[in-house]
Amino acid sequence: MTAAEMQASPQGKAPAQAGALVISIDAMGGDLGPAATVGGIAKAAHANAELRFIVHGPREQLEPLIAQHGLGDRVDLRHAERVVTMEDKPAQVMRSGKDTSMWSAIESVRAHEADVAVSCGNTGALMAVSMIRLRKIPGVNRPAIASFWPSRGPAGWNVMLDMGADVKADAEDLLTYALMGTSYARNALGLETPRVGLLNVGTEEHKGRAELKEAHELIRNAEAAGGLKFVGFVEGNELAGDRADVIVTDGFTGNVALKTGEGTAKFVSALMKEALTSSLLAKLGALLAMGALKKLQAKVDPRRANGGVFLGLNGTVVKSHGSADATSFAAAIDLAARLAKSGFGAKLAARVASALPSGQDGATGADPAPENSESSQ
Amino acid sequence: MTAAEMQASPQGKAPAQAGALVISIDAMGGDLGPAATVGGIAKAAHANAELRFIVHGPREQLEPLIAQHGLGDRVDLRHAERVVTMEDKPAQVMRSGKDTSMWSAIESVRAHEADVAVSCGNTGALMAVSMIRLRKIPGVNRPAIASFWPSRGPAGWNVMLDMGADVKADAEDLLTYALMGTSYARNALGLETPRVGLLNVGTEEHKGRAELKEAHELIRNAEAAGGLKFVGFVEGNELAGDRADVIVTDGFTGNVALKTGEGTAKFVSALMKEALTSSLLAKLGALLAMGALKKLQAKVDPRRANGGVFLGLNGTVVKSHGSADATSFAAAIDLAARLAKSGFGAKLAARVASALPSGQDGATGADPAPENSESSQ
Incomplete structure (x- = not known):
């Protein structure tokens, strides 16, 4: 399958071919920079051959990373000059953010080139740009995360x-x-x-x-x-x-x-770690229980659940944690892929x-996808 | 010291003697019944010889428990026929709760017989009764827990x-x-x-x-x-x-x-327990680390921090957790005693x-306790 797909995209572009799931990626704005996001794309691409990516950000930074991970045939790179920082105010990004990687990533969803967008940038700005570019669906007054x-x-x-x-x-x-x-x-x-x-x-x-x-x-x-x-x-x-x-x-x-909840879990875990290194006997015990504790850690690893989803817009946007590493960013992409595949939007x-009272008169103009197709997911 | 105090209260009454800290106790309304609250009184009385108690509830239930713990000389028992349940609505208790142990316990604070009241009953009802009997202090619109x-x-x-x-x-x-x-x-x-x-x-x-x-x-x-x-x-x-x-x-x-926070801490602890009993090796490790884990458990034991305090009323009320056991209820009494001793109210x-803007004109009529006496605590 990978071979066939490679043939279908000879210029290293992600085609809107039937069956391909195309994810639009804002590669910038996370705490760990594009190394983490492109690393995440590589993990997700490796795990799921159906995925294609449109990746947004400064070409000079992204091209070497994409090449390094051998992602050329899975990625369509879109140059975007600027990056939205965590300090930027949403209103300001809405006014003058057209040349940012975030704006560009949302634009691909608006243009139906991609099914879902993923970003680990500034939440407020991402929501603001998503709102003005994708618009709310009928019946929704306030979108939600x-x-x-x-x-x-x-x-x-x-x-x-x-x-x-x-x-x-x-x-x-x-x-x-x-x-x-x-x-x-x-x-x-x-x-x-x-x-x-x-x-x-x-x-x-x-x-x-x-x-x-x-x-x-x-x-x-x-x-x-x-x-x-x-x-x-x-x-x-x-x-x-x-x-x-x-x-x-x-x-x-x-x-x-x-x-x-996050703070409490972190606090309890830190105390636990302190307790298990507080004496020689405790350290020995921790060593023996290591396997079980590692399994537990994996179970509650916040990186596995990475991805807040913006609901209520014409298009799906997954907000990854700002501090996401490659593993964590890959989890956000995986979530995006599942939603794209189910036709979630x-x-x-x-x-x-x-279900909304105002929808009963049929005047909302919402997508007429049959309801039972949803429950079959 | 105990002997002298026993002499000072020959009828088993808590005297309002100089230096005694008198705590008013609603013995009823907790999930574990009066056995837990009287058990808590016994622990607190044992730990702190300064304490005297006015205990409110049905005489026939409380008398045997007080005798059993040998608390006769430290406790003044006030009969109250009825008990406020967790299901009772605050408004209803306010209207017709005069013969409840909760009402009676607050009344002792209002009458300056006791410095602080402690109850593990229905929070809403306790706040409502405290509000109408003790009244808000000048400058406070909404009391807080x-x-x-x-x-x-x-x-x-x-x-x-x-x-x-x-x-x-x-x-x-x-x-x-x-x-x-x-x-x-x-x-x-x-x-x-x-x-x-x-x-x-x-x-x-x-x-x-x-x-x-x-x-x-x-x-x-x-x-x-x-x-x-x-x-x-x-x-x-x-x-x-x-x-x-x-x-x-x-x-x-x-x-x-x-x-x-409570739910998360409980969830993480339960997962931890599952992990440490999931294999023979883990069990052995847990056994070795037991001492350290027990110390940790004691450190974050919610029973040690038991007691929400109602602030902003003419009188201090400590709300113990409804599910408090004797240890937990004793912690709430200990908190009440510390507050009473510092002249907190x-x-x-x-x-x-x-500090309130309206207080600058000196028209609030608040207790004129000098400020530096507070910072000396």
């Missing part, structure tokens, strides 16, 4: 959203998040009827903020059309639990929870259109 | 508030939380000039919700009068970190963060009065 969270659930991961696309969300936004999160869990985790929980400070129906009580009502009424099972309010301890597969909250709370749009 | 969080900080714990007294907080509430949290960290953790951070989704000044930007300004301006050092915005990963000793947020976010009121 969805992330995986290691859990006791059947897939080993829960989906949580919004992780910080917007600091606010009203009841209708929360309903949209529930629908989009369901579609995402179905396509990315293979769960037929995901269980959805609404994050709150208690599980009783009278608890919490007004918009949460309203959203509780809206999501319950959307169970059938959304293809989800609503389990009601859940608390912070259920993020890693087995009560819900999809946890819905506003972007402020989601972002704080994500970072609190069109399915999500159809699901939102069919 | 402050908790400890295991951390890399100098005291080994950070203080976080609000943990769920109110689901909302505006900029002035957040300033009040900063002042109250500072006073709490100084008196409970012995930090002279606590560092205060405001929880947000980024550390840049332009980030987050409008009330956070406003609170940023207010807290910065209150640095000198509040006796605090403001470190600006912090993110969720800093809850266990060493950048801030006091982390300020609204009660919704605080509650979600607390439960997310009056100091907090004075600090709020002197």
